[in-house]
Amino acid sequence: MNLLRSKQWSPYLVGTCLGILTWFTFGVAKKALGVSTNFSQVVKVAETAVAPEHAKSVTYFTDYKVPTAFGWEAGIFIGLIIGGLVASWLSGDTSGTKLPELWTQRFGTSRAKSSALAFIAGIILIYGARLAGGCTSGHGISGSLQLAVSSWAFFFSLFASGLATAFLLFRKTTLTTTTSQR
Amino acid sequence: MFESLSIISLGLLSGFVFGFLLQKGGVTKYEVIVKQFLLQDFTVLKTMLTAIVVGGFGVYFLEGQGLAKLSIKPAILVANIGGGLIFGVGMVLLGLCPGTAVAALGERNGRAFFGTLGMLTGAWIQAETYGPISGCAKWVDLGSLTLSQVLKVSPMVVLTGLAAISVSLFVAIEFFERRKKSSPAR
Numbered sequence: 563m564n565l566l567r568s569k570q571w572s573p574y575l576v577g578t579c580l581g582i583l584t585w586f587t588f589g590v591a592k593k594a595l596g597v598s599t600n601f602s603q604v605v606k607v608a609e610t611a612v613a614p615e616h617a618k619s620v621t622y623f624t625d626y627k628v629p630t631a632f633g634w635e636a637g638i639f640i641g642l643i644i645g646g647l648v649a650s651w652l653s654g655d656t657s658g659t660k661l662p663e664l665w666t667q668r669f670g671t672s673r674a675k676s677s678a679l680a681f682i683a684g685i686i687l688i689y690g691a692r693l694a695g696g697c698t699s700g701h702g703i704s705g706s707l708q709l710a711v712s713s714w715a716f717f718f719s720l721f722a723s724g725l726a727t728a729f730l731l732f733r734k735t736t737l738t739t740t741t742s743q744r
Numbered sequence: 745m746f747e748s749l750s751i752i753s754l755g756l757l758s759g760f761v762f763g764f765l766l767q768k769g770g771v772t773k774y775e776v777i778v779k780q781f782l783l784q785d786f787t788v789l790k791t792m793l794t795a796i797v798v799g800g801f802g803v804y805f806l807e808g809q810g811l812a813k814l815s816i817k818p819a820i821l822v823a824n825i826g827g828g829l830i831f832g833v834g835m836v837l838l839g840l841c842p843g844t845a846v847a848a849l850g851e852r853n854g855r856a857f858f859g860t861l862g863m864l865t866g867a868w869i870q871a872e873t874y875g876p877i878s879g880c881a882k883w884v885d886l887g888s889l890t891l892s893q894v895l896k897v898s899p900m901v902v903l904t905g906l907a908a909i910s911v912s913l914f915v916a917i918e919f920f921e922r923r924k925k926s927s928p929a930r
Contacts (some may be wrong), residue, residue: 564884568768570768570769570770571765571768571769571770572792573769573770573787573790573791574790574794574914575785576766576768576769576791576794576795576888577769577790577791577793577794577795577798578794578795578798578889579761580762580765580788580791580794580795580798580799580803581794581795581796581797581798581799581800582798582799582802583758583761583762583765583799584795584799584802584803585799585802585803585806585812586758586811587754587758588803588806588807588812588814589803589806589811589812590754591751591754591755591758592812592813593751593755593815594753594815595758595762597842597843597846598863598867599826601842601864601866601867602867602871602921604864605867605868605871606871607745608746609868609871617766620871620872620874620875621875621878622870622871622874622875622878623871625878629747629822631745631746631747631749632745632746632747633746633748633751633752633755634747634751634752634754634755635755636752636755637751637752637753637754637755637756637757637758637759638755638756638758638759638762639746639759639846640756640759641755641756641757641758641759641760641761641762641763641926642759642760642762642763642766642843642846642847642849642850643763643781643846643849643850644756644759644760644763644850644854645759645760645761645762645763645764645765645766645767645847645850646764646766646772646846646848646849646850646851646872647763647850647851648760648764648848648850648923649763649764649765649767649768649850649908650767650851650912653768654775654803655767655827655851657773657851658772658773658848658852658856659851659852659854660920661837661854661855662773662774662775662839662855662919663775664774664775664778664779665774665839665855670780670887672852672893676854676855676858677854677855678858679759679837679839680837680854680856680857680858680859680862681858681859681862681865682837682860683834683838683859683862684834684839684845684859684860684861684863684864684865684866685834685862685865685866685869686831686833686834686837686840686859686866687746687828687831687834687835687838687841687845687862687863688834688835688842688862688863688864688866688867688870689827689830689834689866689869689870690826690827690828690829690830690831690832690833690834691827691831691842692827692866692867692870692871693823693826693830693870693874693881694823694824694825694826694827694831695817695818695820695823695824695827695829695830695833696786696817697793697841697842697843698835698841698842698843699762699841699842699843700799700817701817701824701828701842702792703792703795703796703799704799704815705816705817706796706800707795707796707797707799707800707803707819708800708803708804708814708815708816709800709890709891709892709899709902709903710816710817710819710888710889710890710891711819711886711891711894712817712818712819712820712821712824712889713811713815713817713891714822714825714891715819715821715825715828716824716825716827716828716831717828718828719824719825719827719828719829719832720824720828720829720831720832720835721796721832722813722828722832723828723829723830723831723832723833724780724781724831724832724835724836725781725783725832726832727781727832727837728778728781728782728836728837729781729782731836732778732782733872741812
């Protein structure tokens with residue numbers, strides 16, 4: 563009970579549970595755990611409804627085998643929201659509703675600016691994921707644990723560019739925080 | 745438009761556990777993600793490597809028993825690496841990745857909301873602009889390839905090596921984190 567109400571679990575415990583979850587998805591559902599396919603699928607279903615002829619001409623849907631009917635991926639999407647909701651509710655964790663401190667230190671307290679940049683970041687994020695064929699779950703966890711070369715290539719490149727981006731963006735910010743702590 | 749109810753339910757259940765764990769793991773937080781890339785917080789790496797090692801042993805064991813089927817995404821290196829490089833920029837800007845952003849929706853996280861709208865838009869842009877670049881996006885296609893095929897050893901050997909590397913890395917990280925915490929501020 564205390565564990566359920568605790569705000570943050572050990573990463574080793576969470577990682578172990580995530581690993582066991584993949585035994586379930588591969589063994590019982592016969593599927594890999596992934597998130598980003600769902601976004602392409604929503605686009606495919608919407609385009610097929612609005613402009614069926616055009617949707618047929620989009621080679622991405624066929625090249626990357628984007629599923630037509632909502633199933634596994636859509637279930638994960640809804641489940642993720644409920645899981646996040648229940649976990650934060652149990653611990654009374656409301657930190658997600660506020661702007662993060664590190665963000666405001668670097669980019670200021672404007673909600674509009676934060677939302678606009680989050681929107682743009684979302685575009686970049688999914689563009690990369692869909693081009694690579696998966697995200698941190700489909701490649702990062704499910705693919706890496708199957709020892710897929712594609713997933714390890716994705717994992718290393720995302721870390722390399724993430725490190726470069728973070729150090730470029732926060733060069734000055736981190737300097738000030740470190741000095742203020744001293 | 746919909747698949748069977750059973751597969752949707754299995755997805756819902758897996759997604760629920762996944763979202764619950766991501767929230768409890770702290771990886772639905774902007775600062776945890778960004779500080780990983782600033783090398784100030786190693787939660788993301790610890791969580792992912794543990795999941796990969798534990799998951800890998802179990803899934804390959806199940807596969808050996810004929811109880812699980814692998815699904816290896818093709819190694820199309822230009823797309824995998826190019827996509828990964830773009831993804832890293834987005835992950836730092838948003839402070840979330842697709843899965844953790846959707847789980848953060850459950851925390852009523854405004855940035856996750858706009859990030860998710862951006863992801864839907866991005867998936868549309870990506871599908872529409874794929875045509876012209878599809879040629880280059882297929883360069884260096886090695887097919888469904890695994891590290892154990894490259895190294896010509898059994899998956900269990902690769903996983904054991906991976907486990908050894910991960911544990912050594914964890915010990916080193918914990919050592920430095922403890923030393924940083926106990927040393928008085930200069």
